[in-house]
Structure formats: structure tokens, C-alpha cells
Amino acid sequence: MNCTEVLPLQGLYVITPQRANKAGAAGDQAAWLARIEAALAGGARWLQYRDKSPDPGQRLADAGMLRALTQRHGAGLIINDDVALAQAVGADGVHLGQEDGSVPEARTLLGPAAIIGVTCHDRIDLALEAAAAGASYVAFGAFFPSRSKPKATLAPLNLLSQARAELDLPICAIGGVNAGNAAELKAAGADLIAVIDAVFTADDPRLTATQLAAIF
Numbered sequence: 001m002n003c004t005e006v007l008p009l010q011g012l013y014v015i016t017p018q019r020a021n022k023a024g025a026a027g028d029q030a031a032w033l034a035r036i037e038a039a040l041a042g043g044a045r046w047l048q049y050r051d052k053s054p055d056p057g058q059r060l061a062d063a064g065m066l067r068a069l070t071q072r073h074g075a076g077l078i079i080n081d082d083v084a085l086a087q088a089v090g091a092d093g094v095h096l097g098q099e100d101g102s103v104p105e106a107r108t109l110l111g112p113a114a115i116i117g118v119t120c121h122d123r124i125d126l127a128l129e130a131a132a133a134g135a136s137y138v139a140f141g142a143f144f145p146s147r148s149k150p151k152a153t154l155a156p157l158n159l160l161s162q163a164r165a166e167l168d169l170p171i172c173a174i175g176g177v178n179a180g181n182a183a184e185l186k187a188a189g190a191d192l193i194a195v196i197d198a199v200f201t202a203d204d205p206r207l208t209a210t211q212l213a214a215i216f
């Protein structure tokens, strides 16, 4: 199943947390998958597979499992950084940072219906450029200090309203997003909130995902 035709770019977008054991021991992988499944069961509409490990076999296996999991939950799957992996597992799309390759090249490989997201940090000019290149959504952040990416550039909240006024694309807010601050991001213009820590370090990822999803 490919979700891009039917699933709006809106709501809770969870990004996979790092696994406890990068070697991918079976127990760690099962626990990791269980937490991701809980987030999907709680109402996350989009999942991004983000893994910086250099092991292509592990990445292919992970992404394949997440493809099956997202299909079971009616959620979309986006692959971070890696267009070839997105193609290999039939993901719904890819997320590209400013150094991760070009939108037109990704579009050529993945096709017209693919979701291509682009990181724009705190810069509206990058978002306008991404839109002109054919991006499907733009991501701004970090709106709050992030434990997952402590060195991320901080972005002001009013960037979201500016982007809403200047762009005709779904807008994703990322960085330190939690159940206490997500409503202000939505009110400022975010369509999607991308979250790692608040969901995956929660005692109950499903409950936290439910709370975040309810804001949208």
C-alpha cells in the first residue's frame, strides 16, 4: 500500500528513536518495534525511519519491517536521507536535509506521488526554494531545545505564520515538541509535528502519541 494518495500531511509524525544496541540484538529490536507500534496505535499518522547506522543490511531489514508495520496501522512511511532505501522498501517518500541530495533527483527516482520533505531550519528562503524544486512538505525547527539534536538551530514560532502566509505546502514543526507545546505550534501554522523524544522516552508512548495526535 502506498499512502500518499489518501493520507493527508497532517498530525503526528513520529521519528524512530535510536536503538539501545546498535548491533540490533533481537531483544532490542523487538522492544524498539514495540515502542514504534505503540506510537502508531496511539494515532501517529506518519513515521520516519531515521537511522545513521552504516549497516545497509540492518537498515534494509528495519525499513522493511517498518513498511509492514505502517501498512498495518494505515500510516505513511518516510525514509530519512536515503532515496534508494525508500525505493527498495516501497516507502511513501523520503526526508532530505540541505546536504542530503536534490529534490528533483529524488522525485525522478520515486515518482510524482512520492512525499518529499525538506529541512529548512529557520529559513523561509530555503522553504521557498524547496517548494519551487517540488517538495511535498517543508520542515522548520528546532522550535524548542532538543535532546535528540542538541545543536539544532533554534527557530522562532512566528516563522510558522510567515511560512503559512508565503507557502502553499504542508508545514512540519520539529525540535523539542511535546504535549505541552504542540498546540502553540499548531496555532502558529504547523500541519505536522515531528517528534522523537517526547513519545519514545515516555513511560507510555501510546498515551503520549494519543495526546499529541488529539491536538490535530
Ligand SMILES: Cc1ncc(COP(=O)(O)OP(=O)(O)O)c(N)n1
Pocket: 048, 050, 080, 081, 095, 096, 097, 098, 099, 100, 117, 119, 139, 140, 172, 174, 194
Ligand atoms: C521532519 C524532519 N525535519 C527535519 C529533519 C532533519 O533532517 P536533517 O537536517 O537532514 O538532519 P538528520 O535528521 O538527517 O540528522 C528530519 N529528519 N525530519
Ligand SMILES: Cc1nc(C(=O)O)sc1CCOP(=O)(O)O
Pocket: 119, 121, 140, 141, 142, 143, 145, 146, 147, 148, 149, 152, 153, 174, 175, 176, 177, 194, 195, 196, 197, 198
Ligand atoms: C532530527 C531533528 N531535526 C531537527 C531540526 O531542527 O532540523 S530537530 C531533530 C530532533 C527532533 O527530536 P526531538 O523531538 O527529540 O527533539
Ligand SMILES: [Mg+2]
Pocket: 080, 081, 095, 096, 097, 100
Ligand atoms: Mg538528513
